Amino acid sequence: xxxxxxxxxxxxxxxxxxxxxxxxxxxxxxxxxxxxxxxxxxxxxxxxxxxxxxxxxxxxxxxxxxxxxxxxxxxxxxxxxxxxxxxxxxxxxxxxxxxxxxxxxxxxxxxxxxxxxxxxxxxxxxxxxxxxxxxxxxxxxxxxxxxxxxxxxxxxxxxxxxxxxxxxxxxxxxxxxxxxxxxxxxxxxxxxxxxxxxxxxxxxxxxxxxxxxxxxxxxxxxxxxxxxxxxxxxxxxxxxxxxxxxxxxxxxxxxxxxxxxxxxxxxxxxxxxxxxxxxxxxxxxxxxxxxxxxxxxxxxxxxxxxxxxxxxxxxxxxxxxxxxxxxxxxxxxxxxxxxxxxxxxxxxxxxxxxxxxxxxxxxxxxxxxxxxxxxxxxxxxxxxxxxxxxxxxxxxxxxxxxxxxxxxxxxxxxxxxxxxxxxxxxxxxxxxxxxxxxxxxxxxxxx
Numbered sequence: 001x002x003x004x005x006x007x008x009x010x011x012x013x014x015x016x017x018x019x020x021x022x023x024x025x026x027x028x029x030x031x032x033x034x035x036x037x038x039x040x041x042x043x044x045x046x047x048x049x050x051x052x053x054x055x056x057x058x059x060x061x062x063x064x065x066x067x068x069x070x071x072x073x074x075x076x077x078x079x080x081x082x083x084x085x086x087x088x089x090x091x092x093x094x095x096x097x098x099x100x101x102x103x104x105x106x107x108x109x110x111x112x113x114x115x116x117x118x119x120x121x122x123x124x125x126x127x128x129x130x131x132x133x134x135x136x137x138x139x140x141x142x143x144x145x146x147x148x149x150x151x152x153x154x155x156x157x158x159x160x161x162x163x164x165x166x167x168x169x170x171x172x173x174x175x176x177x178x179x180x181x182x183x184x185x186x187x188x189x190x191x192x193x194x195x196x197x198x199x200x201x202x203x204x205x206x207x208x209x210x211x212x213x214x215x216x217x218x219x220x221x222x223x224x225x226x227x228x229x230x231x232x233x234x235x236x237x238x239x240x241x242x243x244x245x246x247x248x249x250x251x252x253x254x255x256x257x258x259x260x261x262x263x264x265x266x267x268x269x270x271x272x273x274x275x276x277x278x279x280x281x282x283x284x285x286x287x288x289x290x291x292x293x294x295x296x297x298x299x300x301x302x303x304x305x306x307x308x309x310x311x312x313x314x315x316x317x318x319x320x321x322x323x324x325x326x327x328x329x330x331x332x333x334x335x336x337x338x339x340x341x342x343x344x345x346x347x348x349x350x351x352x353x354x355x356x357x358x359x360x361x362x363x364x365x366x367x368x369x370x371x372x373x374x375x376x377x378x379x380x381x382x383x384x385x386x387x388x389x390x391x392x393x394x395x396x397x398x399x400x401x402x403x404x405x406x407x408x409x410x411x412x413x414x415x416x417x418x419x420x421x422x423x424x425x426x427x428x429x430x431x432x433x434x435x436x437x438x439x440x441x442x443x444x445x446x447x
Contacts, residue, residue: 031146032185034216037244038274039185042147043325049108049248049276050321051076052294052310055284056098057087057114059298063101065282068300070105073317075324077102078110078152078250078278083134085126086115096141103148106327110187110250110278112152118193121159128154128173136180143181147326151177151184152250156222158191166191167204171211178213187218187250194222194251202236205245220250222280223266225259227252230370231398231416231426233265237275238415249277253292254306267315268420272377279310315420350374351419353383353444363432365391369399369410370426371444373419380417380447383410385440391433399427417447 031042041047051074054065058080069077079098081090090098095111102109113134119125131154135142142149153173158166170188177186188208190196201208201219209217219240227233240247249270254263270277283298285291294307303311311317351373359366371381383399387406399410416425 030183031148032150032216034185034218034246037241037246039218039246039248039276041324041326045325046274047075047108047276047324048274048320048322049076049110049278050074050317051078051107051110051278053078053080053251053278053281055080055281057082057090059284060090060094062284062298063097065298066101066105066107068295068298069282070107072300072311073321074107074311075321076108076110076276076278077282078112080114080155081111081134083113083115083126083131085130086124089134092138092141095138099141099145099149106323108150108324109145109148110150110152112155112187112189114155116154116157118159119154119157120162125159126154128157128169129176131157132173132176135177135182139180139182142184146184149184150187150218151182152187152189152220153177154189156189156191156194160192163191163198163200166200167208171208174208174212174217183214183216185216185218186212187220187248189220189250190222192226194220195224195226196221196236197226202239205240206243209245218246218248220248223249223252223261224256225261227261227266228259229426230262230265230269230424233262234269234416234419234425235398237269237273238413241273241275242415247275249275251278251280253280253289254309255291257288263309264314265423267313268423269418271315271320272418272420272423279306314422350376351378351381351444351446353381353442355385355439355442357437357439358428360433360437363434364430365433365437366428366430368426368428369442370424371412371419372424373421373446375421377420377423378418378446381412381419382445382447383442384408384445385442387440388438389433389436391431391437393429393431396429397427398425399429401427401429 033040039047052069054077056079099109113131115126116131117125119127174186190201192198196202205219237247249266252261252266280292283293283295285293293304294310296302351371354370356368357365358368369383385408393403400413401410
């Protein structure tokens, strides 16, 4: 969580794979499964995670937290466990009890080993191979829980150093777990303290997915200061969608010491595109990031600003979470309104665009256009403007840009056209200028 992302949209995903290659799991799953870049529960219904992280290994006495986050609407909880290498080992009996608490509260349980955090950079951190040893040591309590449990091999398994072996080590860890008979959906975290500013996970995700004989792997990105603009968020998540690879936001915050994440875009883009997320974290944070507590002292009646945002805000848990159908029946339906609908028509889809020169030099400049959806979600956008000073575009990113004389048209690409209500994305370009470089008026049309 230390290094800023320096560029977005400049490089295409190195290993784009045909969607058909990921169309179905390699063998029938007994629980969760992945198909066409989406996660499905054991009943074959799509499941979109809407939940929180809970630091169970450091606060094992806080067992009421499972019921409390469920009461606030969550459908998933990501549970911090320890292998015993850096923190006290969570025993087989303890993990079995965690799973039973999740099931009793109708929550899907994502279990993760935290001892891998920052491997290669942080002293004492363990390898993914060592994390697999822990999973195999508790295999007896995982067996038969494939409908309710997702195994997150290791938290943030590399820091900002020595992460080049992430793809090989992750693939080998998956294959070891499968060879031992573990058929759960597997979740894998990105390197670079989970934030993948190097694009190591993004550019190697296809090969890692193909290494899983079950084709039942989900990728997890952690979004903190690296993801402080809408363009960075939509570009990263959009590339996984374009490649037909499953992605979730396994951790994110509304603030952080390394920058201010754009949580509004994380929530709105995820909702518009069916992407799961798990906010960090329920309670018990220390070391200067206490502001990431959602509840003060684990008290659900004392939600913090961050807690209110996650549970009760726009595109938050109460608005968007649907319980997994493996807990019986179908997801609850919204009751009919008790008051008549308003007589005014609903707002139509629309968008606005703003143009800015972000850098300029003799004879050239870098421009950026920010596109923002209106009161309703949109599925695509087109912007247009006319240069008045002889400017000519030579390069662009995050948009398909064409010119006819001085008239310029820029359309969304496949990964940034869908925007939730009020959400934004941006694209950039390099252009030449001669004489004057006046700012044109930009129009935006939504589809």
